[in-house]
Amino acid sequence: MNHGGNGGNEQTLALGDGEYITSMEAHWDKKDGHTRVFFVSFTTSAGNTISGGTPTDNKGNGTYGATIRNWVGPTIGVSSDTACYRKTVAFDSNNICPLGYGKDDDDCITQCPMAYPVRCALECIPQNDDCALAVLSKIGSVVVVALNAATGGVFGEILAAYKTAKWAITCAANIISVIRSLIFYLRYQQTTAPQGDTEQLLTVAYQADVVLIDLPVAVCVCLGLPVPKGAQFADAVLTIVEGIVKQAITNGDMIISTGANVLNLLTGSGTLNSSTTTVDELQGIIDKNSTCGWALKSLTDHVIFAVNDVRNKTPNAAANDVRVTVYKSPIVLNDIPTVTNNCMGELLATKTRTAAFETRDMLRKTFGVIIDQLIETGTTDMGKDVANDEYMLKVANMGLVVLSTIDPTGIAYMGSQFVQPICGPTAYLGEIDDGTLYDALGLKTVDEAFEGSYGSWTKSGDGVVHLIFESVDTEDVTVVIHSGGDDYAEVDVGAGDVVTWDATIPELQDKNMYLDRWRPGLFGLPGSGGGSLLLWIPRSSEGGHITMHVRINVS
Template sequence: MSSITLGQTLSSVTVRGAARIDAISAQAAKPSGSNWDHGGSGGKEYVLTLGSGEYINSMEIHWAKKGTHTRVFYLKFVSNKGNSVSAGTKTANSATVKAPKGFQLGGFYGRAASAVDQLGAIWTRRGAKPALLTDRMGTGWYGKRIRNWVGPTIGSNSDTACYRQTEPYNSSKLCPAGYTPLGDSCIAQCPLAYPVKCYLECIPQNDDCALEIIQKSVAVVAAVFNVATAGIFGAIFSTYKHARRYFFCGANVVGVIRSLVYYIRFQQTTAPQGAVEEILAVAYQSDVVAVDLPVAICHCLGIHVPPTLQFTGIVMMIVENIVKQVIINGDEILSSGQNVYKLLSNVSAVNSSHTSVDELQDLMDTKSTCGYQLKRLTDHVILSVNNIRNTTPRAKIDDIRVQISNSRLVQKDIPAATNNCMNELLSYKTKQAAFETRDLLRKTFGVIIEQLITTATTNMGKFVAMEQYFIEVSNLGLTMLAGLDPTRIIWLASQFIQPTCGPTSFIGEIDDGSLYDALGLKTVDEAFVGSYGAWKKKGDGMVNIIFKSIDTKDVTVLIHSGGDKIAEVDVNAGKTVAWNSTVAKLQDNVLYLDRWRPNIIGLKGSGGGSLKLWVPRSSKGGHLTMHVMINVS
């Protein structure tokens, strides 16, 4: 089920059989190269090749016992044009299933080893349009926005367990987002990679808590976040001091100009075009001119970024001249690295060298914007934390942590900017590797935010040298990120990230898609295999789960959210049962299903399989529908 793509068509169906069915295969024409083989190598091969506009709309199946096991003995597939393929031997037990109107055969589900034991047809709507990761989902200050999906990698565990991160309450006895109260402190909810709660630990999907108590993790043993990530700013700043200022200056300004050109074009296409002065007035209302460009110019000049963002006259004079030139000659400036340096030279921001011009040209030729997006985001992270400290000077670390964890920056901006690096990552990485890189970048921002919150404090929880500290980190601003394309960003991030067991974070709001793509649905073993469904960002706020049993025994499904059991659902053999909740109750947590089934002496026990997925928040209500298969296992 997880490999089915809406809109795909089959080019052929192959059946192998003699006395019974040995194997079944389907070849997809679109997307090309997809092939599904089930069963062994015995029997005679029969192939039906489908022509243009032809599809399978009927399946006849016969079954019987062979020894103590049920086997499929006969199969026949018929197309909408009357062509067919069949193999095997007919029996007394048979059924014919036909596609609903407007549907076609898209794939199979069932059981097979050296022969086919069980088989079902997956019908897909003809002409349905698949949701693709790279679909355009609107625009932002950086340009095109693609789908934000959980993807397949964030739920992958790197060890056998992890200790759950703990943080103190804030002044109002509140926990940061992703944490729950535990005695005198807050403890992290189990993340997607380790969704099973085991006292003060979290363990991987399908694992057993009793067994884990005996064995402790190795790589994820750091319970204190700062221990695992100490020195991130020192390490980056050390690298920055040895970097070439001219190159990083140019790279920063290129990013700002690209963003400014996009912003100005948006204004010109949504409002009447005016004189340079009128467009300049509009531009000055954007963060690009109010924050990003002045910060970039300070970096170029080698002067401090003031904590209050009240820039000197020379900085604002340079900013005004650059903005005017961008309004008049934006495309021409971005046509070459030499033109960028000419602009900076004319406004007295930098003196370039031949080497730095060549390096900037190489970066511009890659059309990379990912590095600049991340650098801009880092500036805003620093300024956001600084603003909280300035407006609430008596706020404790824990107050700042709670406020930041629930801010737009964490809930929306970081997920969006890191996700849009996927556009570039997918141009030279597999989808799996691109998701891994994006997830690593998000963890990097978690490290940066935590150290910004905690570094400027003494053991007494009081701030020391706050102004000097923020002058340093503001001038740092991860300036060198702007000069990196994604091929080197992954290296930078990997230098500072150690696996920890904090809550799943920086996922943001998720766009429409199948549960496998959008919410990272994953089943282990056979209990729930074949489950499927869809997530919609806009909806009525409901979570509808439909349990369909093809089991021979009554079972109980345990539903967990964030590691805590929230419901038990009894599903009798062969029955269908519905369970409903809301997005608001389950959002920002892992939904985890475990099944309890009677053993040979009638006692119920876990094992046999599990299912997990992420339930996101949605400002538009959201709607989650999941069909959960209850299989014999």
């Protein structure tokens, strides 16, 4: 549709840091036989509005907020220490490093993460720091001890927290969340490929992970039964699962619409054998309608099954082979980023924007620790044997049920106790949605050298990183481009000149880009002080495109 005509007053609304459009309202009507727009209004996340035109009776609006944009955010590049040791792992059998690691002589070493983007031998240091001191070479034992402290005990901490939770409420909360997910899935199937009777819908339902994994695990937890490593569930469990699925198909939302209905379902199916759970407590769970905790718990179950699946398909694989496979699997590249980002809706309702991003980042780090521990501890005989059945059973049986009932703030605090400053790669960010470089890719400048730089990221594009260096300096400078902590390119920019530089996203993706520059200083000697610029270069299945205006100032 076109605008209805000329005239009116021009209005401008400058968006603040982190402010974005949340809704748009448009009015239209006929003019000269054509449908045209007469009025538009925009509302931002800060509650500011801007509008123009003449309202009509025909109107519509679109609201942003049901889906939270997956952006890097402002907190992932914040360091918590003065440095971190770079984690090392071995090559796989094909001499390939896992995602987020680079080759370093005879092993793989972490590419410096966003929080510590400057490479300094076996360490990474924060943005704008200078690697002036040599790093001691004998740090192997320190790294091993610190890594053990970082990973060992994650399950123990969560299990201890679970023992303090009320079992019946935990059971009910998990079953309710699974049923909600199942009903959503069945509705989707009915609207996209309509099915007839119960048996046909059962056939469809039994092809979904929610029935194959989530519901059986939830039932096992409720009954206090062990979760089998190979998903060989007991007949009693499968009978209960089938009963719940049939109830979901027959009665839909009604079975979880009230606390009384939930209690009847759980006690009638044999899932909940305790009568101590009150209707009021169950009603509270239903009214809250919180899904983040259960989604995290469900994701953890899927992570456990995914690692087991890799091991079962390659029983003689070394841990390093499993790591490379798991790191490039859909659960790492897509599922963990998506589930943790979906929690932002609940986090933003109770936290500041910065605190919400901090919690999301910590959740992602926590999953990284869990995956690494599953890979490492699930191997014996120098990594040449299959997963240790007893250990994997212990992990699967627990199912990290506590994640379904602990507030994300609590999860983040618990995670902070064991996610230590050992440099693991910046991971689990997933594909980044469109936005400014500041919001979408975490662009950050320190000091004056690159102050005022800006640009945009689009998920769909030509796969090009396009930098435009715009100098207002009085001296010629050399800008050094680092990727993942390693030197990548140098660009000479004359005083007052505009210079462009291009690279492809596949060359730089899944790593941070860090800029500093050499400039003549005291007595004409060049130095790299004065400031730096940092941002994340994401992957994109749609090509992606970055345009960044890099301002070069006097400093």
